Amino acid sequence: MRTTPEQAGVLVVDDERHSVEAIRRTLEDDFVVWTAASADEAQDVLQTHADDGDVQVILCDQRMPGTTGLEFLRAVRERWPDIVRIIISGHTDAEDIIAGVNEAGIYQYVLKPWMPDQLLELVRDAVEARRLQNDVRRIDLEVRDGPAVLRRRLHERQDAAQARYGFRAIARGEDSPLEAVFDVAERIARHDLSVLLLGESGTGKELLARAVHQASPRALRPFVSENCAALPDSLLESELFGHKRGAFTGALQDHVGLFQRANGGTLFLDEIGDTTPSLQVKMLRVLQEGEVRPVGATRAVAVDVRVIAATHRDLEAEVRAGRFREDLYYRLATVTLSLPPLRERPGDLQAIVAMLLDEAASELAKPHDGFSEEAMACLLSYPWPGNIRELRNEVFRALALSDTLRVEADALSPKVRLGRAPVTAAAAGLPRITGGGPLQQRLDAIEAAILRETLLRHRWNKSRAAAELQLSRVGLRQKLQRLGLEAKK
Structure with missing residues (x-):
C-alpha cells in the first residue's frame, strides 16, 4: 500500500483493538492508515514504509505492554525524524507530557476520550506542519540561488499567504455585519496595538487574528497560536514562557516558549478567559516589561510580540466577579472586536x-x-x-x-x-x-x-x-x- 501526494499515511499504534479501530474509522477516509498492536509490530510497518516517506504521522498510545509509547517514539525520532509524532493517552501525568515533548519531540499530546472531529483536524494539521517543515528546508537549500530569486519567491509566498489568510479570504455576503468589524480591524492592523476578539466558539476568531497579522508589518514574521483552555496550568506556563533544563522533573533539555517563537510576529492566545489568576499575573508581566523569563532561568529574555487574545466569555463580567485581572484585561483590550454568531x-x-x-x-x-x-x-x-x-x-x-x-x-x-x-x-x-x-x-x-x-x-x-x-x-x-x-x- 503506497500513499499518493494527495493522501498522507498514518500509523496507529495501540494495544487496545477497539481504540485502534475507532481511530482507523475516523481517519481512513482522509488518509492511508496502518495499524499495529505493539511497538514491535509498528517497527515492522516502519521498516517497510517509512524510508519511502509513506508514513508521515504516528499516533501512539503511551501505556502499552513492553515498550512504552514514549520509548518507541524516541527511537522513531532518531531514525525517522521527519515523521510527526503524536501521543494518545488516558492519563494526565504532566511529567509524561513534558518528557514526551523533550525526549521524543512530540507534536501533540491527546487525552482520551478524544473527539473524532478534533482528532481528524489534528492529524490534518500535523501533515501540513510536516509539509511546511520540508518547504523551509528546501528554501534553505535554495538560498544559494541569489537575492533576486529569493525576493521573488518571498513575494510569491506573501501573496499566497494573503490570498489564504487575508481579510478577503474570509467568506461573507454583501452587506455582511462583518464588514464593520473588518473595517476597524484593517485600520488597526498596521498599528502595534493589542487586540481582544470576542464571540461564541466557532465564529472565526482565529481567522480574523490571522487576517490582522497578514495586514500588519509583522506579516513576514511568525504567527503562533495557543488554546489556553487546552492545557493544565503548569504545562501552559512552560509552553508559553519556556523552561530551562533541570527546572523540574522531566525537563531534560531547554524548551523555547511560544512568546520567544513568536518574536517579531504575532501570538494568538485563544480562550484567554479560561486562564487562572496566577498565570494572568505572569502574562501581565510579559506584556508590561516586554521580556519573558523561562521557568528555571536566572535571566529574562527580551521579546517583541504583538498579542491578539480571544474568548467566548464576557471578560468585563469576569473582571467584576474577580476571576480575571482588571489590569490584564485593559492590557489586552486596547482594541476590542466582537464577531457576531452565524x-x-x-x-x-x-x-x-x-x-x-x-x-x-x-x-x-x-x-x-x-x-x-x-x-x-x-x-x-x-x-x-x-x-x-x-x-x-x-x-x-x-x-x-x-x-x-x-x-x-x-x-x-x-x-x-x-x-x-x-x-x-x-x-x-x-x-x-x-x-x-x-x-x-x-x-x-x-x-x-x-x-x-x-x-x-x-x-x-x-x-x-x-x-x-x-x-x-x-x-x-x-x-x-x-x-x-x-x-x-
Missing part, C-alpha cells in the same frame, strides 16, 4: 456554504453541483449554535453522503432538515409564541411551522403531506399560498 449573519451563509463545499469537494475528491433549493432552505433555517465549525461538519457530511451531484436535503442531518436546533421548544416544529401580537397572527405562525416541518420531512411532496395532515391537496395549496410558504421550496 445565526445573526444569514446573508453570509450562502457564501460560506459555497466555500466549504468547494473545500469538501477538494478534500473528499468528490465533484458537486451545489445544494438543491430545498437543502439550502434547510441550511438557512437552522440556527447553527456551533457556528461555522458546525456548518463545516454538516457540509462535509452532506457531500460525503450525497449520491448525486446536486446535494439534496435528505443528505443533511435530521436536525438541519427540520431547521431547528435540538433540545429546544422549537425541536417539535413549533415556533416560540412568547411575546405580544394578535391571536390570529400567532396562530398563523404555529400553523406555518407545522406545515413547513411536515413538507420538509416529505421533501415537499404535497400529496404525502396533505395525507398526513388530513387535508385535501387543494386545501393544503390554499394554506401555503395564504401563509406565503410556496416560495420556500
